[in-house]
Amino acid sequence: NAGVTQTPKFQVLKTGQSMTLQCAQDMNHEYMSWYRQDPGMGLRLIHYSVGAGITDQGEVPNGYNVSRSTTEDFPLRLLSAAPSQTSVYFCASRRTGQETQYFGPGTRLLVL
Amino acid sequence: AQSVTQLDSHVSVSEGTPVLLRCNYSSSYSPSLFWYVQHPNKGLQLLLKYTSAATLVKGINGFEAEFKKSETSFHLTKPSAHMSDAAEYFCVVIPLGSARQLTFGSGTQLTVLP
Numbered sequence: 001n002a003g004v005t006q007t008p009k010f011q012v013l014k015t016g017q018s019m020t021l022q023c024a025q026d027m028n029h030e031y032m033s034w035y036r037q038d039p040g041m042g043l044r045l046i047h048y049s050v051g052a053g054i055t056d057q058g059e060v061p062n063g064y065n066v067s068r069s070t071t072e073d074f075p076l077r078l079l080s081a082a083p084s085q086t087s088v089y090f091c092a093s094r095r096t097g098q099e100t101q102y103f104g105p106g107t108r109l110l111v112l
Numbered sequence: 113a114q115s116v117t118q119l120d121s122h123v124s125v126s127e128g129t130p131v132l133l134r135c136n137y138s139s140s141y142s143p144s145l146f147w148y149v150q151h152p153n154k155g156l157q158l159l160l161k162y163t164s165a166a167t168l169v170k171g172i173n174g175f176e177a178e179f180k181k182s183e184t185s186f187h188l189t190k191p192s193a194h195m196s197d198a199a200e201y202f203c204v205v206i207p208l209g210s211a212r213q214l215t216f217g218s219g220t221q222l223t224v225l226p
Contacts, residue, residue, distance in 0.1 A: 004155075033213075040121065042202055042216030043156075058213070090155065099144050099163065099206055101214060103156040 002026050004104035006091050012110045013081040021076040021107050023091030030096040032074040036060065036087040037106075043090060049074055050096070081111045116145075116205040118217035126225045131175075131190040133220045135203030138184065144206040145186045146214075147177055151199045159201075162186060173197070198224045 007022045025032065033048035045058030049068040063085060065077040074093075078085060088108050092101040119134040137143060147159040160171025167179045173196075177188045186203060203217040 035216075040218050042218045043214075044216070045213060048213065092156075100146075100158055100161065103148075105155040 004091055004093055004102050006089075006104035006107050008107060009105070010108045010110075012112065013078075014112050015082060017081050018077070018079050019081065021078075021089055021091075021109070023074045023076065023104060024072050025074075025091075025093040025102070026072065027093065027095070027102070028071060029093035029102075030071065031101075032068065032091065032093045033058070033101070034064070034066065034074070034076045035090045035092065036085075037090060038087050046076065046089075078109075081109075083111045085109065086111045116203050116215060116217040118201075118203050118220050120220050121218065122221045122223070124223040124225060125193045127195055128192050131188070131193045131197065131222065133188040133201050133203075133222065135177075135186045135188065135217060136184055137186060137203075137205050139205070139207065145177075145179065146204040146206075147171065147175070147186075147188050148202045148204055149199050150202065150219075156202070159188070193222075193224045195224050195226065198222055 004025045030051045034046040035043040037043045044060050046064050047066040049055045052068050052071050055066050068074055088106050090106050091104040094101040116137045145162040148156040149159050150156050159175050160169045162169045162179045170176045175190045177186050179186050201220045204214050
């Protein structure tokens, strides 16, 4: 099992550009989520999904869109990047009914 | 809302000395509590978790944590620090009724001096 994978590892964007952060898991986990990590603030939940076709907002959803067309993939879209979105983004997954989440290696995003 | 507070943003210890990373939670009930570790430029790895079984929880790499309901604490300890323990540590709570969504503390950066 590869676990949770994320691409790209690092990305630089200009303000106003769009991009998609990819996340995939091969553990057949129903629940997937996106977090952003900023210094001194821990990780904050952006969006999550409890299964294919179902998504919901977390603590900091503004400026981000998600979709879940398959169990394996959960992409995060930035439609118009802003410098405030400079952060490290983590994707995570877990099995329904369990509490332990498995994290991907992260994507470092710099918005100029 | 239930939350978790890590009392120290930075902790520095000498190699071979004990480690104590402090975490307090606010909750009317006994939540599920976790410690995750993040090594530089790496993802998060689960160290240990408390889910209302034994109050003393043993994790990987010699770490353990004790759940103290009377003090609403879940401090992480290790008897003897190793250079490889240098990392950032996050205390995490799953509040009651949150659909198992994680709430993270702000993190504690552990430095291990030779």
